[in-house]
Amino acid sequence: MVWYVILAVGLIGLDQLVKAWVVANLAIGQTVTLIPHIISLTHIQNTGAAFSILEGQQWVFYIITIIALVVVAVLWRDSRGHLLYRIGLTLIFAGAIGNFIDRIRQQYVTDMFQVDFMNFAIFNVADACLTIGVIAVVIHLIFFDQQAKA
Numbered sequence: 001m002v003w004y005v006i007l008a009v010g011l012i013g014l015d016q017l018v019k020a021w022v023v024a025n026l027a028i029g030q031t032v033t034l035i036p037h038i039i040s041l042t043h044i045q046n047t048g049a050a051f052s053i054l055e056g057q058q059w060v061f062y063i064i065t066i067i068a069l070v071v072v073a074v075l076w077r078d079s080r081g082h083l084l085y086r087i088g089l090t091l092i093f094a095g096a097i098g099n100f101i102d103r104i105r106q107q108y109v110t111d112m113f114q115v116d117f118m119n120f121a122i123f124n125v126a127d128a129c130l131t132i133g134v135i136a137v138v139i140h141l142i143f144f145d146q147q148a149k150a
Contacts, residue, residue: 008093015098015124018125019102019124023110027043036116045106046108047109061099062100069096082144084139088136090133091133091136098126102126109124
């Protein structure tokens with residue numbers, strides 16, 4: 001359990017550090033290329049979800065975050081002995097908390113990673129944690145949980 005807590009705290013800290021660096025070093029809307037034609041940093045303030053869905057509806061995100069944290073806590077009880085499942089749940093927890101901190105403090109989320117070779121939402125470390133965490137949980141549920149039930 002301790003390792004998962006350390007992982008979650010480290011990812012939340014990384015998320016907040018990257019956001020703080022972007023806020024301190026890039027003007028809103030400013031773009032800096034990291035790898036040409038691959039990825040850039042673009043400082044935006046997002047009051048919605050991906051692609052600005054539900055823009056300005058912070059109360060919806062507070063409710064979604066609380067529900068997500070309760071679901072993660074419930075699923076955690078059944079995850080014992082399943083490394084991928086627990087890592088996925090830890091990533092979801094870290095991502096939810098990372099963006100929740102922004103929404104509580106600022107009423108928006110600081111996003112910065114822009115994929116240059118396709119039209120994709122600008123995202124942050126917390127968003128990446130959420131996405132990878134959900135993928136890990138789904139992989140576990142599809143491939144490993146079904147095997148245990150068979």
